[in-house]
Amino acid sequence: MSDALADWKPDVLGVDGKVLPVVTAPASVLSTVGADVDPLDPEVVQLAADLVATMRVSPGCVGLAAPQVGVGARVFAVDVTQHPKTATNHGTFVLCNARVVEASRWRPGREGCMSVPDLTGDVKRASRLVVEAVLPGTGEAVLLTTDAFEARALQHEIDHCDGKLFLDRVAGAHAVYQRKVYL
Amino acid sequence: MNELAITVIGPDRTGIIADVSEALAGVGANLSDSTMTRLRGHFAMTLICNGPAAEDVEKALAPLTGLLATVRAVAPEADADVAGEPYLVSVHGADRLGIVAAVTRVVAAAGGNITDLTTRLTGPLYVLIAEVEVPSGGADTLAARLALAADELGVDVTLRRAESDVL
Numbered sequence: 001m002s003d004a005l006a007d008w009k010p011d012v013l014g015v016d017g018k019v020l021p022v023v024t025a026p027a028s029v030l031s032t033v034g035a036d037v038d039p040l041d042p043e044v045v046q047l048a049a050d051l052v053a054t055m056r057v058s059p060g061c062v063g064l065a066a067p068q069v070g071v072g073a074r075v076f077a078v079d080v081t082q083h084p085k086t087a088t089n090h091g092t093f094v095l096c097n098a099r100v101v102e103a104s105r106w107r108p109g110r111e112g113c114m115s116v117p118d119l120t121g122d123v124k125r126a127s128r129l130v131v132e133a134v135l136p137g138t139g140e141a142v143l144l145t146t147d148a149f150e151a152r153a154l155q156h157e158i159d160h161c162d163g164k165l166f167l168d169r170v171a172g173a174h175a176v177y178q179r180k181v182y183l
Numbered sequence: 184m185n186e187l188a189i190t191v192i193g194p195d196r197t198g199i200i201a202d203v204s205e206a207l208a209g210v211g212a213n214l215s216d217s218t219m220t221r222l223r224g225h226f227a228m229t230l231i232c233n234g235p236a237a238e239d240v241e242k243a244l245a246p247l248t249g250l251l252a253t254v255r256a257v258a259p260e261a262d263a264d265v266a267g268e269p270y271l272v273s274v275h276g277a278d279r280l281g282i283v284a285a286v287t288r289v290v291a292a293a294g295g296n297i298t299d300l301t302t303r304l305t306g307p308l309y310v311l312i313a314e315v316e317v318p319s320g321g322a323d324t325l326a327a328r329l330a331l332a333a334d335e336l337g338v339d340v341t342l343r344r345a346e347s348d349v350l
Contacts, residue, residue, distance in 0.1 A: 060349045085348065110347040120347035149348070156350040166350075173220075174301070177269075177314065179347065 004140040010052045010092055013045050013137045017053025020069040022114050025165060029067050030115055034074040034161040039096045039139045044075060048094040048136035051077035061114060063153040065160030068115050074098065075136065076157035080150045087148035098133035098158050100126075101143070109152060111166045112179055121166050122175040125152045187212065187232045187240060188257045193250035195226040203228060203250070206243040210235045231257075266296050267316040269345040272329065276338025278309040286311060286340070289332045293325040294318045309338070314345065 010017070023029060037044045047066060055064040055077045062083055065076035079092040103126030112120040129151035131144045146154065156166065170176055191203050200219060207214060212232040219228040232240070237254045244252040274286055283302060290297060290313070299314040317325055326342040333340035 062348075063350050083348070110345060112347045112349040114349065152348070153350050174218075174299075177345075177347075178298070 004135060004138065005090055005093060005142045005144060008093055008135050008138065008140075010049065010094070012135075013049045013094075015046055015049045017046075017049035017051070019057050020050050020054050022054065022058070022064075022068055023070045024115050024117060025167075027070070027115075029070050029072050030160070030165060031163045032067065032072040033163045034065075034067060034072050036097045037073050037075055039134045039136045044073070044096065045137050047071060047073065047075055048077070048096075051075065051094060052079075052092060055079060058114060062149075063157045064114070065157045067160050067163070074161040076161060078150070078153050078157060080153050083149050085149035085152075088146045088150055090144065090146065090150065094136050095131070095133035095142070095144075095154075096136050098131050098154070098161065100129065100155065100158060101132050102128070102130040103155075104128045105147075108171060110177075111152070111156060113156070113166055115160075116165060116167065118179055119167070120177050120179050121170040122172075123166050123169045124171060125155045127151055129154060131158070184233050184259070185236055186257050186259045187230075187235075187237055187254055189228075189230040189232055189240065189244075189252065189254050191228040191230070191244070191247075191250050191252045192225055195221050195224055196249075199226050199250070200228070202247055203244065203252075206247060207232060207240065210239045210243045212240055212243075233259075267294075267318045268322065269347075270295075270315045270317045270322060270325075270342055271345045272311070272313040272315055272340065272342050274309075274311040274333065274338050274340045276309060276333075276336065277307055278304055279336065282309055282336055282338060283311060285332050285336055286329065287313070289328045290315055290325065293321055293328060295321070295325060 051064050055061045062080045063078040066073040074097045077094045080086045105127040106124045107127045108124050111123050211234045213234050215231050217230040237256045240254045296316040297313050301312050303310045329340045
């Protein structure tokens with residue numbers, strides 16, 4: 001099943017992505033549990049392409065979930081290729097209906113989010129992760145095993161699909177900070 | 184709109200925050216930023232509120248027995264420029280007089296702006312953690328000066344970049 005992910009590229013979707021505006025908290029869509037989607041539905045395929053397009057034009061963005069463009073659905077794009085903390089790396093991909101199957105080796109890290117532009121927070125995430133999902137456009141099931149920064153990005157995006165922000169996961173009362181550096 | 188800087192401190196007990204914030208809400212004081220924590224059995228609150236006049240807030244807090252409160256009007260926040268790069272200073276070692284003074288003086292002399300600082304004394308161990316905005320390119324110099332100061336104080340110090348990843 002992992003080969004399905006290796007073969008998957010955004011052009012598999014066969015549609016051009018549009019750049020969509022990114023929604024910021026406290027928009028209610030960011031707190032809404034996303035609905036499971038049909039990965040072959042043309043609207044889902046278009047959404048997947050739109051997420052990739054929007055992620056690509058946003059500086060420093062390594063992941064973008066449907067609620068962040070105002071759609072309460074379990075779809076997100078990830079691409080950690082350029083990030084220095086990346087170890088295992090699956091390139092650019094979009095997952096539908098993703099769920100964490102296994103999580104271990106929890107590590108703290110400071111996260112920011114395009115939907116919470118003025119704050120960052122310390123969040124513990126699993127650095128070893130197994131996720132099951134289906135691919136948009138092909139509908140193939142994948143079991144994705146990853147680590148380090150890609151694992152963090154996947155957990156952050158899956159949280160978005162569950163209506164959670166990093167603010168729902170911070171390590172303590174003093175673990176939220178004014179962001180001091182803008183990309 | 185009046186902006187008020189308020190501090191409240193008193194022996195820790197259940198319900199301090201509820202009592203104070205209820206009194207503030209009762210006079211229309213909207214709590215914007217705050218930090219509240221327990222320090223050695225005292226509960227300490229530092230609040231920025233806006234809304235009513237300082238006298239009204241003082242009156243509202245006066246009936247809360249056992250708490251020492253101060254209220255003063257302050258100028259509203261200007262849009263703060265990003266002053267540098269975010270770093271964390273950690274200091275730990277045997278307690279002695281003047282650790283905070285020496286470390287923060289070094290940071291200030293290097294143009295570093297401390298935006299958050301916590302100290303804890305547990306048994307003989309003293310710990311200081313500070314968030315600092317360091318002027319661009321000034322981190323190496325600051326690290327060297329902190330190392331010198333730490334040596335004189337007989338404590339350990341580290342300066343590390345507080346990197347946040349945008350996801």
